[in-house]
Amino acid sequence: MDNQLILCPNSSYNSPFKSFGKITSNIKEFMGTPEKFRLVVFTGGEDVDPSLYGHINCYSESNFDRDMEEIDIFKMAVKHKIPMAGICRGMQFLNVMAGGSMYQHIAGHAGSSHTVTTNNGKDIKVNSLHHQLVNINPKVTDVIAWSSSRISGVYFGNGGAKQPHPEKEVEAAYFRNINAVGAQWHPELLHEDSEGFTYYVDLVKDLLTGGKKNNG
Numbered sequence: 001m002d003n004q005l006i007l008c009p010n011s012s013y014n015s016p017f018k019s020f021g022k023i024t025s026n027i028k029e030f031m032g033t034p035e036k037f038r039l040v041v042f043t044g045g046e047d048v049d050p051s052l053y054g055h056i057n058c059y060s061e062s063n064f065d066r067d068m069e070e071i072d073i074f075k076m077a078v079k080h081k082i083p084m085a086g087i088c089r090g091m092q093f094l095n096v097m098a099g100g101s102m103y104q105h106i107a108g109h110a111g112s113s114h115t116v117t118t119n120n121g122k123d124i125k126v127n128s129l130h131h132q133l134v135n136i137n138p139k140v141t142d143v144i145a146w147s148s149s150r151i152s153g154v155y156f157g158n159g160g161a162k163q164p165h166p167e168k169e170v171e172a173a174y175f176r177n178i179n180a181v182g183a184q185w186h187p188e189l190l191h192e193d194s195e196g197f198t199y200y201v202d203l204v205k206d207l208l209t210g211g212k213k214n215n216g
Helices: 015-020 027-032 064-079 089-097 195-209
Strands: 005-007 037-042 084-087 101-103 112-118 123-128 133-135 141-147 170-175 180-183
Touching (some): 084 089, 089 170, 089 180, 112 170, 133 170
Parallel strands (some): 037 084
């Protein structure tokens, strides 16, 4: 049985995953034969609809049809115990599926590059295109990278209410209850020798091999 297939619906995100198996964007194939797959990737794009985490929309630009399709993919992956990885919106989606919520708007990340501190104490440079920030459920989620300094000046939550600044601006996390890992930056846009790229690839590798890096 071929158990090396990877579902990545958007091929522009393929580069961090090419060493792990054959990549396909064929969702129909995954839904029909999930047992062939070893990894499901959720990619960037529109915001996750706030109704999925019980909030009133204030700054989110969502695509509810995409949310519903990805929920079906997510449920299939969970049913068949397939690990999952997320990039940007993909991480935000996994956070919501793991029981977390979102800061619907923050300032200072979109279009920037900045430093994050990883769970092994290393500072690495990453890119940043997101305008939202995950608000994790600490009961099921381990923060594994965070902004080295507070970047955002303001945080908007449910219905547009201003929120206190979080202790950490989460940049990567391991979601224990759904066997998934995600990062807010875009490794697929970084050089393959860069620290931001290789750190992300190592996280996925550990996820697939049952390593301990995700847990710090």
